[in-house]
Amino acid sequence: MTREEKAKIISQLQDEFSGDMAIVVADFKGLTTKKLEALRDAARATDVKVQIIKNTLASIALKNSNKDGIALKDTNIFIWGGDALSVSKVAAKFAEANAEFFKLKAAHIDGEVADAAKVVALSKLPSKDELIAMLLQVWNAPLQNFVIGLNALKEKKEQTA
Known part of the structure; x- marks a missing residue:
């Protein structure tokens, strides 16, 4: 990937992250492609975005959009959208159904860094x-x-x- 492509991805993510209210980060190690597509389909139905992003690119985009504070390690999938409840419901429901391979790590909701317990609590509202x-x-x-x-x-x- 060239520098220009990386810069383009970072600016695109920065624009999306700065406007959205909720970003959830989860570990998806061991999840099959079929299950990832099921997650994307569920997210698409509620106008939530799901993407696997390199940690370095995501951390730069998060920092530039004033949403830093989330430690990014290992394999991460990002789930974000304008409605914190929709994002939380999609992430928590999928995490519950695929508990052995999909684990919620952290989130950035309404300007604050949150843990997995807060995401699950929001999903129940x-x-x-x-x-x-x-x-x-x-x-x-x-x-x-x-x-x-x-x-x-x-x-x-x-x-x-």
Whole structure:
């Protein structure tokens, strides 16, 4: 790889890392290509990016985008995106399904370096759509109960008449 290619990769990663909220680093040693493609497919569905990057190039890009503090050693795969919950859910779900070959190492979430436990904890939180659905259910419950009560009153009146 030439210097120009490396510089191009670093600048591209730096642009992507500086705009994104969450970056998760995981060890993928021993993972088959088929399983890596399954991870990429799951990530693509939620608008999350997955890429294997050389540690030196990734560390330079992370440092230039003010997201340093993650120690990069051995084999690493990077998972990043604009939504911290989506990134965490993709990474934690895949790590749970492939525990022997895929291990979460560290993350950079909302300007802070985080460990694997925080990524797993974030993955268990409900998404924005799920929270909206819960809120709508709470708002809808009094109306639904009122209609059920009126219907029961109507049936009772019909039975007595």
